[in-house]
Amino acid sequence: MSVSVADKPADNNISSTLDTYLVGGAVRDQLLGREVTERDYLVVGATPQQMLELGFMPVGKDFPVFLHPKTKEEYALARTERKQGQGYTGFVCYADSDVTIEEDLKRRDLTVNAMAMSDSGEIIDPYNGQQDLNNKVLRHVSDAFVEDPLRVLRVARFAARYHQYGFSVAPQTLALMAEISASGELQQLTAERVWKEMQRSLDEENPEVFFLVLRQCGALKELFPELDILWGIPNPERWHPEICTGLHTMMVLAQAVKLSNKTSVRFASLCHDLGKGLTEEETLPSHPGHETSGLPLVEAVCQRFKIPNDCKRLALKVCEFHLMCHKAFEFGEHTILKLFNQLDTWRKPDEFEDFLLSCEADYKGRLGFEEKSYPQAAYLRAAAKAASAINAKAFVEQGLKGLEIKKAIDAARLTAIGEVKVKLTHTAPAHP
Numbered sequence: 001m002s003v004s005v006a007d008k009p010a011d012n013n014i015s016s017t018l019d020t021y022l023v024g025g026a027v028r029d030q031l032l033g034r035e036v037t038e039r040d041y042l043v044v045g046a047t048p049q050q051m052l053e054l055g056f057m058p059v060g061k062d063f064p065v066f067l068h069p070k071t072k073e074e075y076a077l078a079r080t081e082r083k084q085g086q087g088y089t090g091f092v093c094y095a096d097s098d099v100t101i102e103e104d105l106k107r108r109d110l111t112v113n114a115m116a117m118s119d120s121g122e123i124i125d126p127y128n129g130q131q132d133l134n135n136k137v138l139r140h141v142s143d144a145f146v147e148d149p150l151r152v153l154r155v156a157r158f159a160a161r162y163h164q165y166g167f168s169v170a171p172q173t174l175a176l177m178a179e180i181s182a183s184g185e186l187q188q189l190t191a192e193r194v195w196k197e198m199q200r201s202l203d204e205e206n207p208e209v210f211f212l213v214l215r216q217c218g219a220l221k222e223l224f225p226e227l228d229i230l231w232g233i234p235n236p237e238r239w240h241p242e243i244c245t246g247l248h249t250m251m252v253l254a255q256a257v258k259l260s261n262k263t264s265v266r267f268a269s270l271c272h273d274l275g276k277g278l279t280e281e282e283t284l285p286s287h288p289g290h291e292t293s294g295l296p297l298v299e300a301v302c303q304r305f306k307i308p309n310d311c312k313r314l315a316l317k318v319c320e321f322h323l324m325c326h327k328a329f330e331f332g333e334h335t336i337l338k339l340f341n342q343l344d345t346w347r348k349p350d351e352f353e354d355f356l357l358s359c360e361a362d363y364k365g366r367l368g369f370e371e372k373s374y375p376q377a378a379y380l381r382a383a384a385k386a387a388s389a390i391n392a393k394a395f396v397e398q399g400l401k402g403l404e405i406k407k408a409i410d411a412a413r414l415t416a417i418g419e420v421k422v423k424l425t426h427t428a429p430a431h432p
């Protein structure tokens, strides 16, 4: 039912003179009953020249994509693309007025992303996206799926996002994802693109599904071997009834989602036990020193994906100090004060709070521990609050100078920490 530009009368609303369709995520999410945040349009039967004459602004150097002069929404000309070489240089894109809507939809990643909707609400669905939507299946459109390695990450991200509705990846699609992973093509992806998919997945309701799907198709080993290796590495049953460190890590991530919507908290929780992958065989299932041995691994991962500083800082803190947090009640005031200093608590109180949340996620991310309480967080939170209320001002007014001030602050902070502990251990139930 394509109508050429010439057949439609020109009017004030320039987009009505074009044969346009809503496509991709907006159609999918509308049919799923989800909020639609971004609308992309497809234009069939027009040339770049016609778009420019209608006042559209060209964007993107690789594809014929334009911004609507009023709404600023994206309008892409129907196109076909085939890959010819390695990596991202090898795409040959063809866009002209003779490319049909079916041809354009065919180049897309998933059937649920390959539907279009006309102005009148008619759904154009040549690859049975609605059927897959009803059956809750993420399925590739064609074998051309393998031409874009980013799709491995996209499918894992969609699996994480739609897990709550019961979606899963079709076995044939998983097989193609495994093929891409084995080909080495994932190494061609830039750090920014990988992190963007990872970050968006971490922000979803079930980020653990993203990593599980990547692991299932062999992509995790390629992209994030420090995480992949954790599956099969045992922990002591007393503290970890789930035993497996990979499983524990996924449970921690799920708990982190419940405790915080920040990417940094979720990422730090994901990385807290990377050091366990380095434990010598004969030492298992204990992991002495895994907090420090994990630090260079966290550094390496952050560098590989160019991960933002707030995520990196928190991940390093949680990696190094999570055990200290769990054992908070066993330490004296001096050790707690030192911990606060090491965590830069006075200058970064919000990050300290995020540290506590991530440690709580670590504690609860164990089989049977999910509903247990974690009084360590309440103790350290209250102790840090009391200690940070003490500053130089009063001591300066007393006439103290230089090092004397620092000593007086520390002494007062130690007292404050001790008082909080006494108060808490007298009012709260015994810590676990």
Ligand SMILES: Nc1ccn([C@@H]2O[C@H](COP(=O)(O)OP(=O)(O)OP(=O)(O)O)[C@@H](O)[C@H]2O)c(=O)n1
Pocket: 023, 024, 025, 026, 038, 040, 107, 108, 109, 110, 113, 114, 148, 150, 151, 154
């Ligand atoms: N590597 C890619 C990227 C995009 N697309 C197609 O382009 C559409 C728009 O891409 P994008 O906005 O990145 O994804 P959405 O599906 O809209 O999902 P989101 O809700 O995450 O924006 C997708 O639906 C899909 O049809 C694709 O086939 N392959």
Ligand SMILES: [Mg+2]
Pocket: 024, 025, 026, 038, 040
């Ligand atoms: Mg989109």
